[in-house]
Amino acid sequence: MDLVIFPFQGAKKWASEGWRTRDAHLVEHFQKDPRIGKMLVVERPVSLAEIVVKRQDWRAPGTRAIAEESSRALSQLGDKTYCLDSKLPDFLRVAREKKAWWFSALENPKTIEAIKWAMAKLGIEKPVLLLQNPMSVAVVPYLGHSLLAFDAIDNWLHHPQMKSNHEQVVKSYEFIRECANVITTVSKALADDFSDAHTKSVNWIPNGVDPDFFAPARHAYEGGPITVGYMGKIQDRVDFDLVRRCLETYSDISFKFIGPAYSQQDVIDGLKRSYANISFTGDVRYENLPEALQEVDFALIPHKVDEFTASMNPLKLYEYLAAGKPVVSTSVAGVSDISDFVKVAGSPDTFVKFVGEVAAAVRVGCVNPAKVAASIPSECTWEHRAGQIVDCLEAAVGGAANV
Numbered sequence: 001m002d003l004v005i006f007p008f009q010g011a012k013k014w015a016s017e018g019w020r021t022r023d024a025h026l027v028e029h030f031q032k033d034p035r036i037g038k039m040l041v042v043e044r045p046v047s048l049a050e051i052v053v054k055r056q057d058w059r060a061p062g063t064r065a066i067a068e069e070s071s072r073a074l075s076q077l078g079d080k081t082y083c084l085d086s087k088l089p090d091f092l093r094v095a096r097e098k099k100a101w102w103f104s105a106l107e108n109p110k111t112i113e114a115i116k117w118a119m120a121k122l123g124i125e126k127p128v129l130l131l132q133n134p135m136s137v138a139v140v141p142y143l144g145h146s147l148l149a150f151d152a153i154d155n156w157l158h159h160p161q162m163k164s165n166h167e168q169v170v171k172s173y174e175f176i177r178e179c180a181n182v183i184t185t186v187s188k189a190l191a192d193d194f195s196d197a198h199t200k201s202v203n204w205i206p207n208g209v210d211p212d213f214f215a216p217a218r219h220a221y222e223g224g225p226i227t228v229g230y231m232g233k234i235q236d237r238v239d240f241d242l243v244r245r246c247l248e249t250y251s252d253i254s255f256k257f258i259g260p261a262y263s264q265q266d267v268i269d270g271l272k273r274s275y276a277n278i279s280f281t282g283d284v285r286y287e288n289l290p291e292a293l294q295e296v297d298f299a300l301i302p303h304k305v306d307e308f309t310a311s312m313n314p315l316k317l318y319e320y321l322a323a324g325k326p327v328v329s330t331s332v333a334g335v336s337d338i339s340d341f342v343k344v345a346g347s348p349d350t351f352v353k354f355v356g357e358v359a360a361a362v363r364v365g366c367v368n369p370a371k372v373a374a375s376i377p378s379e380c381t382w383e384h385r386a387g388q389i390v391d392c393l394e395a396a397v398g399g400a401a402n403v
Contacts, residue, residue, distance in 0.1 A: 001390075001397060002037040002127040003030065004119065004143070006106075006136035008153050010043045011060035011083045018286025022153055022186065022207055022315065023132050029386035031078050035394060038122050039081045042115055042136070045105045046087045049094040058087040067121050072114040074121055084118040086111060099161070103168050107138030115143060128393055131180075134172040140179065147396055149182040151389065152190045155311035160236045160263075182396045184389050186313040187333050193311070203392050206334065208385040209318035211373060217293035218324030218369035226359045227254040229296030229325070231289065232316045234261040234280075239304045239330065240271065245352050246302075247275045253359055255300075258284055258292050293323045297362045301329035302351070309333065317342065321376050324369025326361070328354045339375040 007023040014024045030036045046058035059065070060083055063075035072086040088108055094101045105111060119127070126146040131137065134156055140148060156162050156169045176183070177197040184203045185191040191204040230238070234257060247255060260283040261268055271278050284292050293299075299320040303309050313334035320327050326341040330351060336344055343358065345351035361367055378384075 001035055001393065002122075002124045003039045003130050004115070004124065004127045004145070005039060005041050005130045006133050006139075007041055007043075008132040011041055011063065011077060011085075012043060015061045015063075017283065018288075020286035020289070023151075025208065025210070025382040026151075026386050026389065027077075027081060029382050030390065031081050032383075033386065033390050035390055037080065038124055040115075040118055040122060040124060040127070041077065041081065041083045042118075042139075043083060043085050044102060044133075045108065045111050045114075046085070047090045047094045047101065047105070048088065049091045051087065052091070059085045067118075069117075071110065072117060074118045082118070082122060084114060086114040098164065100165050100168065103135050103138060103165070106136050112139055112142045115139060119143075128397065130393075131176070134169060134176065137172045137175045140175070147181045147393065148179055149184070149393055149396070150176045150180045152183065152185040152194065152311075154186075155190060155193065155308065158306075158308040158311065160308065182392050184392060187311050189311045189333055201392060201396055203388070205385055205388045205392075206313045206380070207315045207318055208380050208382040209315075209322045209376065210382055211322040211376060214290050214293070214319055214322035214324075215373070217290040217296075218373055219294055220369060221297055221362045221365065221367065225252065225254055226297050226362055227256055227295055228298055228300055228328075228355065228359070229256045229258060229293065230300045230302065231258045231293065231319065232314075233259050234268070235263050237303045237306075237309055238264065239302050240264060240267045242302045242330070242348050242351060243278075244271065244275075245348060246355050247271070247278055249352050250355060250359065251277055253277060253355070254279070256296060257281065258289070289319070290323065293320075293325065296323075296325060298358045298367070299323075299325040299327050300355070301327060301332065301335060303330050303332045305330055305332055318376060318380055322373055324372045326358050326367055326372055328358055338377070338380075339372070341372045341375050 009021045050056045059073050065073045065075045067074040075083045077083050128147040129145045130149045132151045182201045183194050184205045188204050194202050255278045257280045309332040328343050329335045331344050331346050343354040345354050
């Protein structure tokens with residue numbers, strides 16, 4: 001079973017940040033599954049505007065091209081995993097359309113021709129198309145495939161950065177509902193949203209973790225100041241009003257934010273000026289996260305509870321637990337019933353109280369990092385999650401063959 005994958009992030013992100021996203025982990029473990037043949041990861045085309053203005057290389061860094069022409073390159077990422085990079089001569093159109101250009105770039109005839117070229121080079125015929133990016137539906141009618149699958153990672157209808165492209169996202173989801181043979185979702189809310197899809201194969205498959213990877217972060221508290229951490233991209237979903245209350249209530253606790261800031265920079269700057277007990281590390285590559293978490297005694301998920309976070313399944317929850325860190329979270333989707341070491345707060349007052357309670361437990365030595373890590377259910381590994389998705393694809397391929 002060959003796969004052509006349209007990832008949520010992609011190889012360029014994986015190269016710059018490390019293989020830390022759901023799409024990256026799944027590709028990593030698909031590669032180990034004997035049921036999967038060749039995999040072609042299709043990167044979003046890079047525009048001339050990005051090459052000139054942002055000085056962005058159109059190829060994924062660190063890859064070795066096995067075939068290349070003027071505007072497309074096929075590289076090898078692993079034993080049976082390949083990456084297609086391409087570029088388009090669009091400049092003014094990118095400035096005019098902004099994120100809408102992502103849709104038009106993928107349905108550009110040059111992009112479709114590049115995908116067919118890469119498939120031919122690899123001898124891929126009638127593959128399973130796995131979409132993790134709903135913008136990529138435009139290419140589906142032009143590629144011969146045996147099966148169409150969609151892995152829903154977020155609800156783009158409520159994504160803050162997709163407000164200006166709401167109508168296009170609606171149309172993409174309508175296409176997926178009508179045409180997908182298999183739908184997998186990161187959250188129960190997304191599974192419910194797609195319950196009216198034409199296919200009956202709608203499967204809730206949450207995120208996972210590689211527990212051994214985070215083992216170096218498991219250290220017992222040895223005295224001194226308490227540090228609580230947040231790990232991940234800092235976006236609008238972080239409730240900094242709630243964080244401010246914690247900072248004011250617990251001046252003796254250090255709050256460490258590990259990850260890049262994509263929004264709320266003015267708020268972040270104000271917090272750094274006003275409070276001595278908060279710090280921001282900036283981006284940290286995935287392979288360095290266990291080391292960064294060694295300095296953290298417990299962890300936070302201070303996310304806003306809204307329509308967007310209702311569709312999420314925080315990847316950081318599993319990684320915190322694997323690192324041996326108890327967790328205090330708001331009542332966003334996907335955090336309940338995972339571990340006894342996760343305290344879920346239904347109100348801001350309760351969240352602030354839970355931070356104090358966990359800090360007190362750490363101080364008196366009541367937190368055993370090994371027990372926290374062992375509390376993760378056995379099915380919450382990336383190996384198991386990838387296997388579940390392949391099971392769904394295999395069943396659908398078999399069903400299609402019997403029709």
